[in-house]
Amino acid sequence: MDLLTELFARHGLVTVALAVLLGQIGAPLPSTPVLLLAGVEAGSRPGFAWQAFVVATLSAQLANGLWFWAGRRLGRRVLATLCRISISPDSCVRQNEASFARRGVLTLVIAKFVPGLSILAPPLAGTLGMRTWHFMVWNLLGSALWAGAAIAVGRIFHAQIDAVLQALAQLGSAAVVLAGAALLAYLAWRLWRRAQFNRELKRFERLGPVEAMALLDAQGDILFVDVRAFAPDMPLGHRIPGARHLDLGALREDTLADWPPSAELITYCACPNDASAARAALWLRQQGRSVRVLRGGIDAWKQAGLHVETL
The missing domain is CATH 3.40.250.10 (Rhodanese-like domain)
Structure with missing residues (x-):
């Protein structure tokens, strides 16, 4: 944890840009915790919160724009590829299509706050034929709300987040084991649900x-x-x-x-x-x-x- 906070203190904006860009492209990297750390860092660096906000918003817009373009050009092939590497490949498109059907473009505003929707919403919008300027405006709004909310939470609760980081540092390897066990339990449950559905399909x-x-x-x-x-x-x-x-x-x-x-x-x-x-x-x-x-x-x-x- 000390290495992470030291790296963030030295290269904060670069870390924010890479974490958000890679996370929104689909890499298994947690970008929201990085934004929380940006909020914590803003407590000791005047103006850093606004800088991190702009960098995160533009990085998310860039990554989402690439997926929108892929959805427009490649159609459902890109969705099928994303779903094959998803934990819940059999339902990911269905749930996201249903969200667009109920909420329309507002789906792009809430997408980054809903697990599984963030990655699929941009290519699905392109596949379904959303107008480019509609996508750019509403996705920019959603990216700004997500980045701003995460950084604001980090800034407001910077003391509590610092305490958590210190506690995790004291636990050392035990914290890694606990986190790994929780992740394995979650994956096992989702795979069991998938196996159940496959039996129904047959x-x-x-x-x-x-x-x-x-x-x-x-x-x-x-x-x-x-x-x-x-x-x-x-x-x-x-x-x-x-x-x-x-x-x-x-x-x-x-x-x-x-x-x-x-x-x-x-x-x-x-x-x-x-x-x-x-x-x-x-x-x-x-x-x-x-x-x-x-x-x-x-x-x-x-x-x-x-x-x-x-x-």
């Missing part, structure tokens, strides 16, 4: 696009269910013809009141491992409906050259 028959189209031609009484989340200023773009939309954030029994009672349902999404489609299928089965999952979702459907509707 319970549903998954059809490829060509198989689903052949079933539609042969049987006819098929209803596709689109479970992607969307916001009014970021439309879905395309859907399978005749598909009904199902909001996973507002599931009620009366949702199915006007759906054909005898139709076989095929759910689809645009997420890794068809996670949202599987969760929707599970709920629909609980409502007594016959349901399957479209393997690969809307992206696989379009890649197969099958017809889509423009929204």
Whole structure:
């Protein structure tokens, strides 16, 4: 701890810039604690708080802008890559899409205060087609609020944070062991949750696009269910013809009141491992409906050259 505080005292602004930039890019580095230390350091260095605030805000804006550009250019491929390295790869896109659907651009304001949302929100905004100037303005506001809040907390509670650092320094290796044990317990719980979901996913028959189209031609009484989340200023773009939309954030029994009672349902999404489609299928089965999952979702459907509707 003494080495960390000494390094921060000598190269504070560089440390803030690198920590925020790397943290927002996706490196497993804790940037918020560094901002707290910046607030502590501001107690003995006049003007340092404002300098750290500007550096942190601009660093976050730069990193987020790169992810927004990647989302705009590469689409859901960049989301799939991020989710594969996530602790919760099966639900990360679904939860963030739902946040954009409920809150729209305000998601960018709160993103850095919500674990898991900070990294995915910028590329998801690009993928969903958010206007560039909307992203830049709202993300800048969110970055400024996050950086300012963390530095302010560090400044206000500098005495308490100093006491914690001194206590950790006295514990020495024991503090490292305790922190490692807590992290391992958290990872084990999340991996157990993921394994549970994978078992649920295997319970549903998954059809490829060509198989689903052949079933539609042969049987006819098929209803596709689109479970992607969307916001009014970021439309879905395309859907399978005749598909009904199902909001996973507002599931009620009366949702199915006007759906054909005898139709076989095929759910689809645009997420890794068809996670949202599987969760929707599970709920629909609980409502007594016959349901399957479209393997690969809307992206696989379009890649197969099958017809889509423009929204």
